Amino acid sequence: MNRLDRISALLVQLQSRPVVRASEMAQRFGVSLRTIYRDMHTLTEAGVPICGDSGIGYSLVDGYKLPSLMFTKEEAMAFLTAEKIIEQITDTQNSIYFRQGMDKIRAALRTVDKNYIHEMGDAITVYKSRNARESLPNLLQIILSSINDKLIIEIDYTNADENKSRRLLEAVGVTYSYPNWYLSAWCHLREEYRMFRIDRIENIETKTDKHTKIHPPLESLLGADDAQCLTEVVLHTSKEVSRYNADRCYFMGLTGEKELADGQIEQTYMAYSLEPLARWVLANTDTTTVISPIEVKNIIRQIIKKLDL
Numbered sequence: 001m002n003r004l005d006r007i008s009a010l011l012v013q014l015q016s017r018p019v020v021r022a023s024e025m026a027q028r029f030g031v032s033l034r035t036i037y038r039d040m041h042t043l044t045e046a047g048v049p050i051c052g053d054s055g056i057g058y059s060l061v062d063g064y065k066l067p068s069l070m071f072t073k074e075e076a077m078a079f080l081t082a083e084k085i086i087e088q089i090t091d092t093q094n095s096i097y098f099r100q101g102m103d104k105i106r107a108a109l110r111t112v113d114k115n116y117i118h119e120m121g122d123a124i125t126v127y128k129s130r131n132a133r134e135s136l137p138n139l140l141q142i143i144l145s146s147i148n149d150k151l152i153i154e155i156d157y158t159n160a161d162e163n164k165s166r167r168l169l170e171a172v173g174v175t176y177s178y179p180n181w182y183l184s185a186w187c188h189l190r191e192e193y194r195m196f197r198i199d200r201i202e203n204i205e206t207k208t209d210k211h212t213k214i215h216p217p218l219e220s221l222l223g224a225d226d227a228q229c230l231t232e233v234v235l236h237t238s239k240e241v242s243r244y245n246a247d248r249c250y251f252m253g254l255t256g257e258k259e260l261a262d263g264q265i266e267q268t269y270m271a272y273s274l275e276p277l278a279r280w281v282l283a284n285t286d287t288t289t290v291i292s293p294i295e296v297k298n299i300i301r302q303i304i305k306k307l308d309l
Contacts, residue, residue: 001029007039014043014050019057071105073113079105080117081124088128089176093138140174142204143183147171150211152188156202160273164202165189170211173218174198177272179251184221186213193221197272233269233277234291236260241287242267252277266291275299 001009006029013020022036029036040058044050049061071079079102086098106114146153153171158164169185172193176182181198215221230253242249242257242265253269260266271277278299281288290296 003039006031007042010036010039011043011048014048014058014060017059019059021057071108071113073116076105076109076113076117077120080121084124084126088126090181091139091141094140097141139198139201139204140181142206143171143174143198146206147173149206152207152209152211153185154205154207155196157196158200158202167196168207169196170213170215172215172221175218175222180272184218186211186215230270230272231274231293231295233271233274233293233296235267235269235277235281236264236289236291237267237284238287239263239265241265241284245284248280252280279303 009029010020010025013025022033022040026033026036040050040052049064050058051061052058083098083102087095090098106117109117143153145151150170153169155167155169156164157167168188169183170188171183171185173184174181175184175195183196183198183201185194185196186192187194233253239259249267249269253271254267255270256268258266269277274293274296278296281290281296282300282303290300
């Protein structure tokens with residue numbers, strides 16, 4: 001990226017964020033902090049009113065607005081790709097909101113780019129996850145609104161063992177890990193942070209009570225949630241299975257592979273649910289062996305017992 005493009009990108013960042021940190025921009029553009037400082041000085045000399053505080057970052061003076069910038073064809077295509085994904089992996093209301101935003105983006109494009117995006121629309125397809133929920137079309141928006149307003153939500157939840165419970169939660173954030181959405185929240189019932197599969201939420205209601213505590217960032221919670229909600233599974237499989245099922249293995253939680261002395265591949269998974277992995281092993285039983293945990297073997301035995309052979 002040349003200097004002019006970088007300065008233009010910095011200007012876009014200043015318009016789109018309340019605060020822009022020099023260190024983040026230096027890492028993003030692959031330049032030194034000194035370079036970012038010079039670029040900011042160039043914008044200031046050009047008449048852009050920038051406020052800068054040491055250790056905090058840069059921001060535009062409150063109330064200052066710049067003319068809308070035109071999207072490039074490539075940026076518009078990236079939005080189109082995102083629209084296709086959003087339509088299939090989020091709930092109905094969230095998809096509607098994104099589609100409305102896309103209409104505004106299309107309206108800002110030149111006619112030639114509008115035609116390009118229209119023609120390319122049929123060239124991108126995303127298949128809907130079978131776990132998608134239609135019964136609660138505004139689920140994600142309700143959760144995100146509760147996070148923004150710091151309001152407690154009440155849900156009816158069914159866990160993996162099909163036990164039902166009613167929970168009061170202080171939502172911290174949502175995470176998508178194929179093929180499910182997860183909610184990280186402080187659970188009043190358990191008095192600890194828990195992760196909930198959103199497709200297992202039956203009802204949801206936003207209460208008028210505020211959060212009872214200040215919660216850490218979502219990213220810092222995910223490690224703790226993983227320790228509680230994920231189970232390590234170790235499999236030995238053939239190179240052929242590992243190679244030709246690479247995408248599926250990744251979606252099931254594959255975290256690492258190493259080749260063994262006998263030519264087989266040792267795979268390590270971190271799984272939210274053991275049953276999908278157990279069924280996958282069963283489908284590849286001639287080439288795949290469960291090393292740990294014993295629960296996966298027990299699930300396979302139960303599946304086999306139910307077969308009418």
